Amino acid sequence: MNDPYSILEVAESASDEEINSAYLRKVREYPPEQEPERFQMIRDAFETIRTVKDRLHYQLFCQVPPDLESVLAPVLRRRNARQRPTEEVLLKALAASVLKVKKTQQQ
Amino acid sequence: MKKSSKRKRKARPAELSTDLLTKQAEEQFAGARYKDAMQSYKLLIGRERRPEWIVALRHAYLARAEELAAKDMIKEASALWESMAHLCQSQDGLDRYLHWLLQSGRYERAARVLSDASNEFQDSAAGRDVAACLGVLLLGGKTELKGALPSDAQLDSAAAALRAYCAGDDEEMAAYLKRLPYRSPYRDLRPIFQALVKTQTCGGEAGTQLKKLSTDSIFTPLSTLIGALDLPEDRLLNQMRGLKPEEFQLFAALRGWDSTQIELLQKVLELKSSKEGVSLKALFRVLADYRQVIGEAHAQRMALALLNAYPDGIKAYDPVFKTLTVPHRLRIGALRNEQNDDPEEAVDLWYRCVDSLQQEPESEHNRLASALILRHVAKLKRAFMAPFEWMDEGLNDLGRSLEFDPTDKDTYLEMVQILEHHGREKERDRWLERAVKHLPEESDIILAAANAAYRRGAFKKAANYVDALLARDPINRQARGLLISCHLAHGRKQAVAGKFRHAVKELDIAMRHAKDEIQQGSVELTRGLVALAAGEEGKAAQWLEQGYQHSGGSAAADLRIIVDGRRIGISNKKLQPQLEMCRTKGRQDFDRADIFNFTDLLLRYRFEGVRFLTEIVTSLQKPLRKAAAFDYSLQELQSICEAFAEIDAYLPLGAYADKALAQAPGIPAFVYFDVVAKNRGRRRISNSDRGRLLDAYERAENEGDFATMERIDQLFESSGSFGAMGPVSGFPPDLGSVLGEALESMSEAEFAELAAKVFGDDLEQLFEPLPVPQRKREKKAHRPADDSGSEPPRQDELF
Structure with a gap:
């Protein structure tokens, strides 16, 4: 994911305070000592959109196109009520997955 | 006669002796030529059924079968195993055979083979895995297995647990799962179902359940799928890529995705799995087609961001999202030109973008955007303009940006630094005044303003700035140092005017601000010098000795006594005995710290406009050069070289530049310092040095x-060797032809005069190494074309 807004899970219209809170929330979620790479990504995202000027700078000059993960972030993040699958769906998936392991073992 | 008939015919395997055939079979097997080995061993067994050949044949068959399976030729692999079992009467590799049967969809056959297998195999881990797999397949709808599998109470319990889970009856599910004994092939379904229940309430606990599964369990892929449910978005997509369609359906159901979300994700996964990958065009299409699922605002922002790298999407953007504004169009065009390495065209479009933004001058957003663009343009121009050319252009852009955004500290400081570096002090002070007006609480700005005031001798004004700064930031070391310098300078001024009491008063204030020994030492030294100027030699000796000790003795203290003594107007005759007295009590050699203190002080004095530093440094050159032997980092060496270069102290400069080049050859800054030191600041530079500089x-x-x-540019400019800068970017691209035409129209005498001016004493050196005929040609090339019909010289040869 390379879009700083998606990384911090904030809207483009977020204020400095909102971005700051989102950053702190993310750092708590991914502490640097446990997830150094992810923390660095979060830190970079925060530095990129920290102030109004930073955000405008990013909007004006960023030449890196958003990646697929950034494009789909809201869809993947959407927390729909989790459901139980139907018997048919679960059994088919179960059957497909056990056959998968056989293939993997062989390879 | 045919050529081939002359050759000796290679013996067929069947014609070989048994010994030779055995040897050949062994070699074929060792060389992984399993198919050939199989044939050879079959021939050998045809001659005699030796047990070792049967074993070898079995190995060759199994190895060949694995080879085929690895190429996804599963059916062929199974057929080979069946042949092996028949020929060798062996069940070796039965587990592999069963896997191949499952993989090729021959479930019924697998079930029968399993039920015919020995009890030992059925009870082994491999046997239990196959049984579980067949059981799950039966539940999953492979009804053909019904007759082939014996009735299994454990499978019935597993199926009942699954039904109970799907129906939401967790208690019943738990009860059925409890019926599965420890060695049941379906035992791993217990943590799986428990994890599935937990995913709905607490994702973290699901992970704990899944950890109970062994890594080689046949349910591991399902466990991975459940574990992926709570992955962050960026990892989720990659994890989903490996799912089979049936698994994806389960994943989507568990996440609660609706049909539109599933459609979008399936489309994306399809794109991701394609050979071409996800192109920008395809990504744009996804945004346009699924903008409602993605969210209109997010989709539009992503599409706009995509246009920076995919300008071809502009046409499609307008009708789908909303009409792109003119500034956005210009911005995207400018970025495209930057990508295409055409910064000049990019700059033009950026300027137009600013003009367009200024159609709504009251918009704060537009004003800020204009400022950022102008700063970007200044940076961009640096890439294609020569430094001397860039300065005015860059300053103009930066200055204009401050009209739109007058509170940008970094831009003020950048401008101040440029202006100061080029001695444009009045302009610097004007910008500093504006900076202080807009950013009265910004430490760096106040400090810059204080330094500027100090430099022009406005000590009180400088002290006022620093006082205000220290009130807010009492531990600002730079500010404190400057404040002390202000009082010391004012004290010296009073002493020069003969107002010694006032001077002492100023020095008392300075002492109150001094926080460390070095600062105290500098005040004490000045106090000693003021006392000396007032004729109080006893007091002076006491203060100077004390100050010398506090200043760490050595280089910096010497420098301070000589420079400040002169500035107060103390004669050398009067100063020298005091200095000698101090020196006898101080250290004779310099250490690393002395060098840093000394060079810091040199720069400070240079900044204050002291002019006689070179001669003082020259008098100290021996210990300074000796101190070059210490260990320094490249950054430290650069600071030292900059200080010596600043005051034209070429001998120590050479020593430190040499040291740096020995540590890291070719670093441009040190090459420059080395050339400057070698040429002792002379304007004329030898050809070899010119080459090094280029x-x-x-x-x-x-x-x-x-x-x-x-720096190099300025050195070339001052050395008058403008023509030697041909290869350097930043000059007009047609400079060569322009100069070529000018040279062509010159007479030989005019040319000789110009060459002597440009190359000076190096003129001979320039032509000396050339062989005579070539030299003649070179000289001829410089003459105007005559009427003899010879070709005119090529313009690029003129350089």
């Missing part, structure tokens, strides 16, 4: 070292 310039340009580029 190489250094090119490397500095590649590394973005603008300061060194500018």
Whole structure:
């Protein structure tokens, strides 16, 4: 994911305070000592959109196109009520997955 | 006669002796030629059924079967195993055979083979895995297995647990799962179902359940799928890529995705799995087609961001999202030109973008955007303009940006630094005044303003600035140092005017601000000098000795006594005995710290406009050069060289530049310092040094070292060797032809005069190494074309 807004899970219209809170929330979620790479990504995202000027700078000059993960972030993040699958769906998936392991073992 | 008939015919395997055939079979097996080995061993067994050949044949068959399976030729692999079992009467590799049967969809056959297998195999881990797999397949709808599998109470319990889970009856599910004994092939379904229940309430606990599964369990892929449910978005997509369609359906159901979300994700996964990958065009299409699922605002922002790298999407953007504004169009065009390495065209479009933004001058957003663009333009121009050319252009852009955004500290400081570096002090002070007006609480700005005031002798004004700064930031070391310098300078001024009491008063204030020994030492030394100027020699000796000790003795203290003594107007005759007295009590050699203190003080004095530093440094050159032997980092060496270069102290400069080049050859800044030191500041530079400088310039340009580029540029300019700068970017591209035409129209005498001016004493050196005929040609090339019909010289040869 390379879009700083998606990384911090904030809207483009977020204020400095909102971005700051989102950053702190993310750092708590991914502490640097446990997830150094992810923390660095979060830190970079925060530095990129920290102030109004930073955000405008990013909007004006960023030449890196958003990646697929950034494009789909809201869809993947959407927390729909989790459901139980139907018997048919679960059994088919179960059957497909056990056959998968056989293939993997062989390879 | 045919050529081939002459050759000796190679013996067929069947014609070989048993010994030779055995040897050949062994070699074929060792060389992984399993198919050939199989044939050879079959022939051998045809001659005699030796047990070792049967074993070898079995190995060859199994190895060949694995080879085929690895190429996804599963059916062929199974057929080979069946042949092996028949020929060798062996069940070796039965587990592999069963896997191949499952993989090729021959479930019924697998079930029968399993039920015919020995009890030992059925009870083994491999046997239990196959049984579980067949059981799950039966539940999953492979009804053909019904007759082939014996009735299994454990499978019935597993199926009942699954039904109970799907129906939401967790208690019943738990009860059925409890019926599965420890060695049941379906035992791993217990943590799986428990994890599935937990995913709905607490994802973290699901993970704990899944950890109970062994890594080689046949349910591991399902466990991975459940574990992926709570992955962050960026990892989720990659994890989903490996799912089979049936697994994806389960994943989507568990996440609660609706049909539109599933459609979008399936489309994306399809794109991701394609050979071409996800192109920008395809990504744009996804945004346009699924903008409602993605969210209109997010989709539009992503599409706009995509246009920076995919300008072809502009046409499609307008009708789908909303009409792109003119500034956005210009911005995207400018970025495209930057990508296409056409910064000049990009700059033009950026300017137009600013003009367009200024159609709504009251918009704060537009004003800020204009400021950022102008700063970007200044940076962009640096890449294609020569430093001397860039300065005014860059300053103009930066200055204009401050009209739109007058509170940008970094831009003020950048401008102040440029203006100061080029001695444009009045302009610097004007910008500083504006900076202080807009940013009265910004420490760096106040400090810059204080330094500027100090430099022009407005000590009180400088002290006022620093006082205000220290009130807010009492531990600002730079500010404190400057405040002390202000009081010391004012004290010296009073002493020069003969107002010794006032001077002492100022020095008392300075002492109150001094927080460490070095600062105290500097005040004490000045106090000693003021006492000496007032004729109080006893007091002076006491203060000077004390100050010398506090200043750490050695280089910096010497420098301070000589420079400040002179500034107060103390004669050398009067000063020298005091200095000698101090020196006898201080250290004779310099250490690393002395060098840093000394060079810091040199720069400070240079900044204050002291002019006689070179001669003082020359008098100290021996210990200074000796101190070059210490270990320094490249950054430290650069600071030291900059200080010596600043005051034209060439001998120590050479020593430190040499040291740096020995540590890291070719670093542009040190090549420059080395050349300056070697030429002792003379304007004329030898050809070899010019070559070194040009190489250094090119490397500095590649590394973005603008300061060194500018220094080299100035050196060339001052040496009058403008023509030698041909390869350096920043000059007009047609400079060669323009100069070529000018040279062509010159007479030989005019040319000789110009060459002597440009190359000076190096003129001979320039032509000396050339062989005579070539030299003649070179000289001829410089003459205007005559009427003899010879070809005119090529313009690029003129350089």
